[in-house]
Amino acid sequence: MPVFKTPFNGYSVKFSPFYEDRLAVAxxxxxxxxxxxxxxxxxxxxxxSQPFTEIAAYDTADGIYDVSWSESHDSLLVAAVADxxxxxxxxxxxxxxxxxxxxREHTREVHSADYNPLRRDSxxxxxxxxxVKLWTLDRxxxxxxxxxxxxxxxxxxxxxxxxxxxASASGxxxxxxxxxxxxxxxxxxxxxxxxxxxxxxxxxxxxxxxxASVDKSIKVWDVRSFRVPIAVMNGHGYAVRKVRxxxxxxxxxVSCSYDMTVCVWDFMVEDALVSRYDHHTEFAVGVDMSVLVxxxxxxxxxxxxxxxxxxGTDPRAL
Amino acid sequence: xxxxxxxxxxxxxxxxxxxxxxxxxxxxxxxxxxxPMREEQVQNAVKFLSHPKVRGSPVIYRRNFLEKKGLTxxxxxxxxxxxxxxxPSEQTAxxxxxxxxxxxxxxxxxxxxPGVSGSTGVTTLSxxxxxxxxxxxxxxxxFLVVSGAGTAILIKKSFLPRLKSWIRKIVLEEEYDxxxxxxxxxxxxxxxxxxxxxxxxxxxxxxKANQEILTSRSEERRYFADVVSLLDKQVQEMKxxxxxxxxxxxxxxxxxxxxxxxxxxxxxxKPFIVNGKQDYxxxxxxxxxxxxxxEPSSAPHPKSYMEIMAMIQRGEKPSNIRDIDDxxxxxxxxxxxxxxxxxxxxxxxxxxxxxxxPAFPSQVNVKDLNSSVLDNSDNAVPWWQSKxxxxxxxxxxxxxxxxxxxxxxxPIKRTWVPPQPPPVVMSEAAEAIRRPKPLVQKEQTLDDQSxxxxxxxxxxxxxxxxxxxxxxxxxxxxxxxxxxxxxxxEES
Numbered sequence: 085m086p087v088f089k090t091p092f093n094g095y096s097v098k099f100s101p102f103y104e105d106r107l108a109v110a111x112x113x114x115x116x117x118x119x120x121x122x123x124x125x126x127x128x129x130x131x132x133s134q135p136f137t138e139i140a141a142y143d144t145a146d147g148i149y150d151v152s153w154s155e156s157h158d159s160l161l162v163a164a165v166a167d168x169x170x171x172x173x174x175x176x177x178x179x180x181x182x183x184x185x186x187x188r189e190h191t192r193e194v195h196s197a198d199y200n201p202l203r204r205d206s207x208x209x210x211x212x213x214x215x216v217k218l219w220t221l222d223r224x225x226x227x228x229x230x231x232x233x234x235x236x237x238x239x240x241x242x243x244x245x246x247x248x249x250x251a252s253a254s255g256x257x258x259x260x261x262x263x264x265x266x267x268x269x270x271x272x273x274x275x276x277x278x279x280x281x282x283x284x285x286x287x288x289x290x291x292x293x294x295x296a297s298v299d300k301s302i303k304v305w306d307v308r309s310f311r312v313p314i315a316v317m318n319g320h321g322y323a324v325r326k327v328r329x330x331x332x333x334x335x336x337x338v339s340c341s342y343d344m345t346v347c348v349w350d351f352m353v354e355d356a357l358v359s360r361y362d363h364h365t366e367f368a369v370g371v372d373m374s375v376l377v378x379x380x381x382x383x384x385x386x387x388x389x390x391x392x393x394x395x396g397t398d399p400r401a402l
Numbered sequence: 403x404x405x406x407x408x409x410x411x412x413x414x415x416x417x418x419x420x421x422x423x424x425x426x427x428x429x430x431x432x433x434x435x436x437x438p439m440r441e442e443q444v445q446n447a448v449k450f451l452s453h454p455k456v457r458g459s460p461v462i463y464r465r466n467f468l469e470k471k472g473l474t475x476x477x478x479x480x481x482x483x484x485x486x487x488x489x490p491s492e493q494t495a496x497x498x499x500x501x502x503x504x505x506x507x508x509x510x511x512x513x514x515x516p517g518v519s520g521s522t523g524v525t526t527l528s529x530x531x532x533x534x535x536x537x538x539x540x541x542x543x544x545f546l547v548v549s550g551a552g553t554a555i556l557i558k559k560s561f562l563p564r565l566k567s568w569i570r571k572i573v574l575e576e577e578y579d580x581x582x583x584x585x586x587x588x589x590x591x592x593x594x595x596x597x598x599x600x601x602x603x604x605x606x607x608x609x610k611a612n613q614e615i616l617t618s619r620s621e622e623r624r625y626f627a628d629v630v631s632l633l634d635k636q637v638q639e640m641k642x643x644x645x646x647x648x649x650x651x652x653x654x655x656x657x658x659x660x661x662x663x664x665x666x667x668x669x670x671x672k673p674f675i676v677n678g679k680q681d682y683x684x685x686x687x688x689x690x691x692x693x694x695x696x697e698p699s700s701a702p703h704p705k706s707y708m709e710i711m712a713m714i715q716r717g718e719k720p721s722n723i724r725d726i727d728d729x730x731x732x733x734x735x736x737x738x739x740x741x742x743x744x745x746x747x748x749x750x751x752x753x754x755x756x757x758x759x760p761a762f763p764s765q766v767n768v769k770d771l772n773s774s775v776l777d778n779s780d781n782a783v784p785w786w787q788s789k790x791x792x793x794x795x796x797x798x799x800x801x802x803x804x805x806x807x808x809x810x811x812x813p814i815k816r817t818w819v820p821p822q823p824p825p826v827v828m829s830e831a832a833e834a835i836r837r838p839k840p841l842v843q844k845e846q847t848l849d850d851q852s853x854x855x856x857x858x859x860x861x862x863x864x865x866x867x868x869x870x871x872x873x874x875x876x877x878x879x880x881x882x883x884x885x886x887x888x889x890x891x892e893e894s
Contacts, residue, residue: 115710120724158742182730308432
């Protein structure tokens with residue numbers, strides 16, 4: 085399986101919702117502490133000797149923590165930058181025309197970006213300034229700011245079945261569910277006793293959401309009965325950095341952790357761990373499953389490598 | 403409205419048909435807490451909020467504490483309502499949060515309310531102490547100066563008379579001596595010498611007086627220097643404090659918040675557990691002051707990471723950072739037109755496909771796929787395509803998603819393409835990316851796998867021919883345009 089070496093430490097990887105062979109990688113220099121950033125747009129090719137082609141690479145003054153593909157424009161990307169700006173890139177335009185936007189409203193690092201898969205016209209960014217902001221492509225300023233968390237918001241994710249609902253995971257140990265039509269959050273509960281680093285909605289059941297935390301566990305909740313989780317998955321050795329539900333299989337989710345592994349879980353099964361991949365040699369920080377190709381997954385980490393492989397195969401095999 | 407949204411609108415009802423209808427009216431209720439308020443929790447919250455120490459903390463931390471205890475919004479709001487003088491609304495909480503960022507940020511590492519109020523108290527104390535010190539110093543300096551001047555004056559005043567009297571005494575003595583020695587040989591020389599002695603004595607006395615004045619002055623100066631040095635030290639300390647604060651803020655992003663394990667220290671009541679990482683732990687050690695509690699161990703960070711952290715703490719900037727101007731060259735640059743229609747998600751498709759049988763073309767495609775796997779193991783099937791996914795409905799739906807071959811199953815037409823540049827341009831592009839394989843076959847078998855998704859003209863030809871063959875409903879006029887353009891191409 086191909087490996088791509090990035091010059092900087094990897095932070096996030098996302099498959100394109102338009103092209104099966106395309107993915108974007110967000111990287112930051114010096115582990116994201118202080119340094120430049122680079123956004124790679126890679127294309128997978130069947131040629132085994134050159135499995136990756138870099139379609140574009142965009143340099144930023146500060147590290148990039150997350151990237152999100154547009155759901156309306158096949159060439160547009162949203163980058164969450166550590167200097168608080170949100171940058172839009174268009175791969176169809178020449179590199180000298182990029183970025184096409186730099187939206188500067190967050191006062192701290194922007195940690196995540198997520199594009200609305202249903203409305204396709206808006207996206208969310210969440211930041212360490214405790215806020216989540218809602219944007220559209222045509223407006224130079226945010227439409228709304230959601231300010232209720234009392235600490236960094238690590239992730240804001242749209243519900244794949246309800247176009248106006250999203251969830252935010254924060255370092256204040258709470259998960260909030262919001263409806264953009266409502267003035268404030270509609271639900272809040274503490275899924276973990278420690279910082280919640282990530283969350284993701286189940287694609288097939290609109291009320292199921294997974295959260296993962298510094299406490300090394302992944303919990304799956306039904307928001308209708310949020311006092312008790314549906315499932316608790318332990319097994320990671322350190323903080324879990326990202327979870328993603330599979331777009332193809334209802335019960336499958338993938339997670340990556342500071343224990344350098346990427347794990348696939350089935351939360352409806354007693355022994356939930358389906359597979360474990362330990363191909364990374366540093367913190368595994370980003371993971372994604374392709375919406376277009378079933379079983380295709382990608383991961384990146386601080387070891388400056390991007391792996392793309394099929395579930396069930398060895399990421400390091402050639 | 404762009405067609406994508408139209409597609410989304412059409413797509414949405416197919417997701418959750420009945421559910422949506424039921425939920426439309428009560429849609430919000432799914433994502434809203436429907437449990438009744440728990441009186442016990444509310445009372446506990448009231449007790450918590452009534453605590454004097456809690457009163458001093460910002461509302462947002464109080465709310466967060468209650469949220470972490472599992473109280474719902476309603477319960478928290480009710481508790482705030484019951485406690486007088488507190489501000490229940492989130493707007494005020496937001497305002498509070500906005501108003502107190504500067505004070506809170508340096509202290510955010512100890513986010514617990516008592517810790518916060520304690521820290522603000524300490525800062526004010528030290529500040530008052532500091533201002534006190536300034537005025538105190540000034541007063542001391544003034545006093546010293548005055549006292550020095552006074553002593554000088556006093557010395558002069560008291561000394562001069564003493565001097566005079568002493569001189570007189572000597573002179574008188576001399577006179578007496580002289581008188582006594584009238585019969586002695588009082589030569590001019592002796593007189594002169596006596597006078598000289600007296601003069602010398604007087605001069606010595608004067609010198610002594612001057613010296614004492616000088617010493618007093620030097621003492622004054624010393625006092626002054628002492629005071630100044632004390633002041634300098636104060637300034638140094640203040641500078642250190644501010645730089646500390648600045649560093650805390652700056653590297654809060656670096657050390658605290660950018661590493662979640664250590665962020666645990668920033669949350670309320672979390673001590674800093676050192677896993678043999680004392681260096682950058684120092685800062686958080688000074689700022690966290692909470693009782694110990696069980697906490698997950700932090701992951702061992704890579705060595706170079708530690709080095710960079712140490713560098714940052716020392717105030718050095720890593721040398722590999724470049725100055726990059728990443729501002730948009732044209733902030734009003736319009737994004738380029740999308741070349742592909744948005745593709746239906748597998749979870750949206752599955753709803754539809756579950757109601758219908760898989761399409762024969764899709765099965766054929768898969769078979770061709772498999773056969774081509776056997777034929778051309780290297781290039782035919784991109785390695786990332788699932789070979790073992792089997793023939794699953796969803797899988798087929800996904801693979802054939804964008805190409806309309808199985809689109810008859812879905813009422814949603816997904817592969818119409820927005821008005822394209824002239825076909826000539828496209829054919830050139832198509833030539834450029836065409837693979838060196840028999841075109842027709844390739845296109846058909848790899849319809850769903852071909853790498854270039856930009857509208858390949860021959861693709862369109864294929865699709866349009868397939869479309870015309872099938873009995874699928876043709877949506878809108880755009881597909882007709884496709885057909886027309888395809889026909890034009892076929893003719894040409």
